[in-house]
Amino acid sequence: MPFKPGRNVNLYALTWRLPIIFWQFVFFVGPVLFMVAMSFFLVKNYRMTEAFEFVNWSRMLSRGYFWDSYWYTVIIASVSTVCAMCIAFPAAFALAFRASESTRRWAIFLLIIPFFTSYLVRTFSWFVILSESGVVNAMLATIGLGPYTMLNTNFGTLVGYMTLTLPLVVILQTVTMANIDKTLVEAARNLGCSAFRTIWQVIIPLSKTGLIIAAIFCFILSFGDFVAPFYLGGSQEPTLPILILDTTKSGQQWPRAAVVAIMMMLTLFAIAFIGIALAYRKPKGAK
Amino acid sequence: MNTNRALNVILGIYVALIFAFVFAPIIFSMIFSFNSQRFPTIPLGSFTTEWYAKILADPDVWEAALNSLIVSTCTALIATFLGFCTAYSDFRYNFRLKGPYLALILLPPTIPLIIMALAMLAWFSRIGMSGQLYSVIIAHSVLTAPFAMAVIRLRLNQMDPDLESAAWNLGGSEWQTMRHVIIPFCKPAIASALFLTAAVSFDEFAVSWFVSGLNKTLPVIILEIVQGNIDPQVNAIGTFVFLISMTLVVLAQIFFASRQLKSIRT
Numbered sequence: 410m411p412f413k414p415g416r417n418v419n420l421y422a423l424t425w426r427l428p429i430i431f432w433q434f435v436f437f438v439g440p441v442l443f444m445v446a447m448s449f450f451l452v453k454n455y456r457m458t459e460a461f462e463f464v465n466w467s468r469m470l471s472r473g474y475f476w477d478s479y480w481y482t483v484i485i486a487s488v489s490t491v492c493a494m495c496i497a498f499p500a501a502f503a504l505a506f507r508a509s510e511s512t513r514r515w516a517i518f519l520l521i522i523p524f525f526t527s528y529l530v531r532t533f534s535w536f537v538i539l540s541e542s543g544v545v546n547a548m549l550a551t552i553g554l555g556p557y558t559m560l561n562t563n564f565g566t567l568v569g570y571m572t573l574t575l576p577l578v579v580i581l582q583t584v585t586m587a588n589i590d591k592t593l594v595e596a597a598r599n600l601g602c603s604a605f606r607t608i609w610q611v612i613i614p615l616s617k618t619g620l621i622i623a624a625i626f627c628f629i630l631s632f633g634d635f636v637a638p639f640y641l642g643g644s645q646e647p648t649l650p651i652l653i654l655d656t657t658k659s660g661q662q663w664p665r666a667a668v669v670a671i672m673m674m675l676t677l678f679a680i681a682f683i684g685i686a687l688a689y690r691k692p693k694g695a696k
Numbered sequence: 697m698n699t700n701r702a703l704n705v706i707l708g709i710y711v712a713l714i715f716a717f718v719f720a721p722i723i724f725s726m727i728f729s730f731n732s733q734r735f736p737t738i739p740l741g742s743f744t745t746e747w748y749a750k751i752l753a754d755p756d757v758w759e760a761a762l763n764s765l766i767v768s769t770c771t772a773l774i775a776t777f778l779g780f781c782t783a784y785s786d787f788r789y790n791f792r793l794k795g796p797y798l799a800l801i802l803l804p805p806t807i808p809l810i811i812m813a814l815a816m817l818a819w820f821s822r823i824g825m826s827g828q829l830y831s832v833i834i835a836h837s838v839l840t841a842p843f844a845m846a847v848i849r850l851r852l853n854q855m856d857p858d859l860e861s862a863a864w865n866l867g868g869s870e871w872q873t874m875r876h877v878i879i880p881f882c883k884p885a886i887a888s889a890l891f892l893t894a895a896v897s898f899d900e901f902a903v904s905w906f907v908s909g910l911n912k913t914l915p916v917i918i919l920e921i922v923q924g925n926i927d928p929q930v931n932a933i934g935t936f937v938f939l940i941s942m943t944l945v946v947l948a949q950i951f952f953a954s955r956q957l958k959s960i961r962t
Contacts, residue, residue, distance in 0.1 A: 421870045422789060425781045426797075429841070432778055433800040437838045440812070440819035447818050500714045503707035516711070518949055523718050525892070525945045527899040529915055530934035533922050534721035537728060537736055537931075544724065547737045576718055633808020635902070640922065650810040657906070663818055670811040681806070 448667035455661050469668040475652070482632060482648040483676065485563065489570040489631040490624050493578045496571065497623075501582030502608070506594070513587060517580055524576040532569050532636045539565060539641070561643030569637020574627045581626070585619025586612060621688035625681055632677065649673050722938055729931035736928065747932035757917060757933065763829060764898055764913040771836040772894035778837065779844025779889055784878065786845075787852040788860075802842050812839065813906035820907055827909025835907055836897040843896060844889035847952060851885030852878075888951035895944035899937070 451460045469475050504513050523531070538544045539559040549555040559565050589612065597611045598604075613620065631637075635650035644651050649669055656666040729748070733741035751757045782801050786794070804812065816835045820826035825834075855878075863873040879886075901915035908916055914937055921927050 418791075422785075426785045426789070426791075429778050429782045429785075429801050430797070432841075433838065436816075436819075436834050437800070437804055440815035441807075443819045443822060444811075444815040496714070499707060500711045503704075503711050507704055507707055516715075519715065520718065521949060522942055522945050523722065525895050525899070526722070526941045527915065527918075527934065527937050529899070529901050529918055529922075530725060530930070530937055531721035533918070533930055533934065534725040534728075536922075538720065538724055540735070542735055542737050544737060571717070572721060575714065579714065629806060629808065633810055635810055650808065653810050653814055657814055657817070663814070666814055667818070670814050673808065673811060677806075677808075 444667045444670060447664050448671055450664045452662060452664060457661070457663060465664040465668050469665055469672075475669070478647050478649055478652050479672065481646045482650075485566060485638075485648065486570075486628050486632040489567055489574065490627045492567060493571060493574045493627045493631075494582075494620070494624055497575060497578040497582050501579050501586055502612075504579075504583045505586035506591075513583065517583065520576040520580050524580070528573055529636055531572050532640055535565075535568055535572060536560065536640050539568065560641060561645065563642065566638045566642030569641040570631045570634065573634055573637065574630050577630070578623050578627050581619060581623035582616075585616040585623070588619075589615040618688040621684050625684045628680055629677055632673065725931050725934045725938065728928060729935045731928070731931075734928060736931075747928045751929050751932050751936075756912075757914075760912050760914045760917040763908075763911055764915075766829060767832050767836060767904075767913055768894040768898040770830075770833045771840060771897035772890045774833065774837040775840040775893040775897075776844045776848075776886060776889045778841040779846075779893075780848050780882070780886065782841070782845045783849035783852055786849060787855075801845050804839050805842055809839075809900070809902040813903040816903055817906040826907060827911070829908070829911045831907045831909075832904050832911070832913065835903045836900060837893075839900065839903065840893040840896045844893050847889045847892060847948075848882055848885045851882050855881055884951045884954045888948045891944045891948035891951065895941045895948065898944065899941050 447457070448465055449461045449463065451458050451462055451464065504516050508516065540546075541556055541558065541560070545559065546556040549557070559568075593615065594607060594611055597607045602611070633650055635648065635654055638644055638648045639651055639654075642648075647655065649672070653666045653669050653673075656662045656669065727740070728736040730743050730745065731740050732744040732746065778801070782798075786798060791797075812835070816831075817826065820831050820835075825831050859877060859881075860873055863877045864870070868876065899915060901913075901919050904913045905916045905919055912920075914933065918930055918933055918937070921930050921933075
């Protein structure tokens with residue numbers, strides 16, 4: 410047992426401590442470990458048999474389409490992260506430094522609502538808005554532009570990703586920047602530092618940890634989302650989540666889907682690890 | 697000073713544009729749900745409730761709505777219970793392996809839903825629990841418990857740690873203290889956690905789609921309708937789903953904020 414004797418371990422303590430251990434081991438750790446095991450199983454005549462073979466791994470990892478899909482997903486999720494971070498920054502800056510406390514609270518209150526509100530329906534709504542005869546093209550037509558094809562393009566996929574990630578990224582950036590020591594920003598300004606230099610050399614370094622965590626979440630959400638690339642991007646180039654979907658739903662190739670899923674998790678671990686290492690690295694010259 | 701004011705105006709407009717982008721799909725979905733055209737555009741067609749009449753006449757939608765109601769209610773109760781237990785353990789005790797213990801509850805939201813969906817589907821099939829409504833409830837409780845834990849843990853942060861020992865000194869047992877001191881103190885956060893976890897569960901589609909089998913929830917029905925074609929019924933169901941989940945999230949936030957007012961009074 411991991412508990413030291415005589416350290417308040419009684420029925421009362423265990424009542425509160427054990428439920429989550431039991432629940433998550435059976436319904437969270439269990440599924441994830443089983444998925445790893447499943448990647449070594451065999452599929453014969455559409456039935457999965459338990460085995461320990463590397464055939465799924467070698468087959469998936471030797472396929473060109475897997476790696477095409479892999480790099481496409483990594484790149485578009487990275488682009489999405491850069492876009493979300495850049496688009497959100499001025500808004501978060503305004504809310505953190507220019508808005509009053511109550512405005513900021515209201516803004517965050519409002520942004521939390523869409524973050525927890527049906528992403529699927531919001532994506533479908535974009536599908537209608539962005540379509541060839543949709544609202545955006547109708548508005549552009551009044552000033553003599555278009556129609557533009559926005560669906561089934563990377564642009565469409567990115568609009569979907571922004572729908573998913575922007576509220577969260579704005580919230581995280583705002584909270585981070587609102588919490589930095591304002592006297593340091595004022596000091597920089599009083600000493601004659603320009604506005605952009607203050608942002609670049611004072612505000613961003615001071616809020617680095619929060620910004621990187623926002624970027625990591627943004628990457629995870631974009632990387633794992635299948636709705637935006639499927640409905641708005643037309644899945645011409647399938648992303649990894651679409652690959653999992655196709656492999657699972659058609660052909661019952663669960664073990665191969667598991668290989669894709671594990672590759673995704675390893676990638677996310679690596680990114681999160683690098684990100685967190687960067688986030689908590691001491692700046693040069695600091696004690 | 698003038699450039700400063702100009703900058704404030706520009707930033708204000710920028711923030712407004714961001715909000716417009718974020719809320720545009722919700723607002724358009726609601727507008728289009730009353731629009732007569734099959735392929736909605738501007739200018740709008742005439743006002744109609746045809747799409748609502750259609751979904752209200754569809755028994756599949758009713759069944760899915762009932763399933764969603766059951767799933768989100770049960771999920772909220774289980775996830776909030778698990779979240780409370782863990783938040784309290786974290787607040788009250790220090791023990792070895794506390795890091796991994798907390799990781800156990802906090803990790804699921806960092807794993808993409810499609811991966812959780814595959815893992816849950818495979819595992820539930822293996823242990824003979826797949827394709828049932830309770831499979832969805834169990835999966836959702838794993839996914840939403842961290843939100844409940846976070847909300848309740850933040851509330852416990854505001855409690856004076858001496859309050860508990862004071863209750864013991866006055867002769868209360870640990871169980872009595874829990875019942876008469878800690879739970880009343882956490883009530884607003886518990887309510888908030890219930891609403892928030894219900895909202896997340898009500899909107900979740902990836903895991904539900906994989907593990908629900910024939911017991912479809914509303915988001916799964918939506919997912920099936922939108923497979924590649926524009927059907928205005930989705931706007932009608934979507935408006936309904938938006939209203940419910942927005943109400944839940946707003947209630948969650950109101951209860952979460954009410955704790956601050958209360959702690960000032962006490």
